[in-house]
Amino acid sequence: xxxxxxxxxxxxxxxxxxxxxxxxxxxxxxxxxxxxxxxxxxxxxxxxxxxxxxxxxxxxxxxxxxxxxxxxxxxxxxxxxxxxxxxxxxxxxxxxxxxxxxxxxxxxxxxxxxxxxxxxxxxxxxxxxxxxxxxxxxxxxxxxxxxxxxxxxxxxxxxxxxxxxxxxxxxxxxxxxxxxxxxxxxxxxxxxxxxxxxxxxxxxxxxxxxxxxxxxxxxxxxxxxxxxxxxxxxxxxxxxxxxxxxxxxxxxxxxxxxxxxxxxxxxxxxxxxxxxxxxxxx
Amino acid sequence: xxxxxxxxxxxxxxxxxxxxxxxxxxxxxxxxxxxxxxxxxxxxxxxxxxxxxxxxxxxxxxxxxxxxxxxxxxxxxxxxxxxxxxxxxxxxxxxxxxxxxxxxxxxxxxxxxxxxxxxxxxxxxxxxxxxxxxxxxxxxxxxxxxxxxxxxxxxxxxxxxxxxxxxxxxxxxxxxxxxxxxxxxxxxxxxxxxxxxxxxxxxxxxxxxxxxxxxxxxxxxxxxxxxxxxxxxxxxxxxxxxxxxxxxxxxxxxxxxxxxxxxxxxxxxx
Numbered sequence: 001x002x003x004x005x006x007x008x009x010x011x012x013x014x015x016x017x018x019x020x021x022x023x024x025x026x027x028x029x030x031x032x033x034x035x036x037x038x039x040x041x042x043x044x045x046x047x048x049x050x051x052x053x054x055x056x057x058x059x060x061x062x063x064x065x066x067x068x069x070x071x072x073x074x075x076x077x078x079x080x081x082x083x084x085x086x087x088x089x090x091x092x093x094x095x096x097x098x099x100x101x102x103x104x105x106x107x108x109x110x111x112x113x114x115x116x117x118x119x120x121x122x123x124x125x126x127x128x129x130x131x132x133x134x135x136x137x138x139x140x141x142x143x144x145x146x147x148x149x150x151x152x153x154x155x156x157x158x159x160x161x162x163x164x165x166x167x168x169x170x171x172x173x174x175x176x177x178x179x180x181x182x183x184x185x186x187x188x189x190x191x192x193x194x195x196x197x198x199x200x201x202x203x204x205x206x207x208x209x210x211x212x213x214x215x216x217x218x219x220x221x222x223x224x225x226x227x228x229x230x231x232x233x234x235x236x237x238x239x240x241x242x243x244x245x246x247x248x249x250x251x252x253x254x255x256x257x258x259x260x261x262x263x264x265x266x267x268x269x270x271x272x273x274x275x276x277x278x279x280x281x282x
Numbered sequence: 283x284x285x286x287x288x289x290x291x292x293x294x295x296x297x298x299x300x301x302x303x304x305x306x307x308x309x310x311x312x313x314x315x316x317x318x319x320x321x322x323x324x325x326x327x328x329x330x331x332x333x334x335x336x337x338x339x340x341x342x343x344x345x346x347x348x349x350x351x352x353x354x355x356x357x358x359x360x361x362x363x364x365x366x367x368x369x370x371x372x373x374x375x376x377x378x379x380x381x382x383x384x385x386x387x388x389x390x391x392x393x394x395x396x397x398x399x400x401x402x403x404x405x406x407x408x409x410x411x412x413x414x415x416x417x418x419x420x421x422x423x424x425x426x427x428x429x430x431x432x433x434x435x436x437x438x439x440x441x442x443x444x445x446x447x448x449x450x451x452x453x454x455x456x457x458x459x460x461x462x463x464x465x466x467x468x469x470x471x472x473x474x475x476x477x478x479x480x481x482x483x484x485x486x487x488x489x490x491x492x493x494x495x496x497x498x499x500x501x502x503x504x505x506x507x508x509x510x511x512x513x514x515x516x517x518x519x520x521x522x523x524x525x526x527x528x529x530x531x532x533x534x535x536x537x538x539x540x541x542x543x544x545x546x547x548x549x550x551x552x
Contacts, residue, residue, distance in 0.1 A: 058412075142398075143397075146393055146395060146398075147391040147392070147393060147395035148395050148396075148397055148398070150357055150389075150391065150395065151389065151391060151395040151396075151397075153357055153384075154355050154357070154384060154387065154388075154389040155384075155408065155409045155412065155457075156381040156382070156384045156385055156412075156413065157409075157412050158381075
């Protein structure tokens, strides 16, 4: 039987290939399942480092001001523009829906509540992610792949203290301010559409808004926006700070930063809302 | 003499041990190991770096040169071994002591690693502003003095991207030397440069050594530079030093990998 020998040797070879493939698949699956936890632990480690170095001198005031200018002032136009249209579209939808059962007078109240509690913080954070978060990742990533972060280390300057701390503080301070701006401009957008285009009474619109929306609603939104501000800047800094693989690697890091930030905003929105409303997480 | 500010007051360089000042060996690297997972990059590297000399560490790509450089400046911690700088084991230091000891070294990266958002002046002034309380006038004087010495004073207000590769190297040397570090490390300083700029950078290394009296460590695979500037050199192959001595010693080395590297580079002392 001339074919017997090759068949006998081919079978164990095939079996070993299958075992190797199964092992690779298993490793890939375990890595995929663990990767969110690895990523979250890396974020907390960076946050801890930032707190550790943030409370230590020297305090570089100029860097804090620059980061606030970049995240806050630089996002004013984008946040205002989106707020006008979001307010406007909310007005269009709500007036149309409420008219079916004669409740269009409640439009101002519902829009005010939605903006203060949910739409303002979430949209402001998403806008900061798309404009400032992606830029931060690209900047830090470029610094990493061109050894500028290593250069800081060799000059005995802690890179977390120099690069991450000012951005985190700026996110924590500026995202709530941008949220307030979003709320105010959003109400103006809604007011314009509801009153000027759809014929609602301006007095009723504002009166209902003031009647339903109180400080608790606004503060709920502000608490969320502080959390979002830290999360968005932390994710952006983490991705940029540990970027590798040249220009393509920086591109991938930026992409990850934007995706992770968007997911984090929506997940944290649920968690913080549950905590604030005392409903439990699930 | 101005003092260092805040908690960075502790960043003053530790005083040299008495025997260090007259010791011709500035850095003793002893049995340094470094692995990444199962991949052993440095397998017990031992070599001496001589004070006030140009010390080259050469070897083919993938031999572990850059990894050795990263251990030397403590961008990474070696798995095992000693890095004795002036008699102090740099490999064991942590925290503020490590930060203070880092000031012994100045680093010139392969691509210069200048901060691209800052002007040349601000790049060179950066370490001074971070670690001293000098007035603006004093900072300016010190920076311009260093830039003038290296022939790039005219570029003070330009951004790094507006400079040629050779000029960027000069600025990087000025930045590395602004705090009067004792040891200057160059990582592949001539890689990717044309022959004229390569020669210019080689001259710059010699100039910096003569001008500031520093110990230079040059990580390279450029044999032409070896012949031009090396006082002492070590050949790194597969994570170990396989030859060490003067350029003549290297060119006549009988170690197979070293001899092959010399033959392939077509360099001779003639």
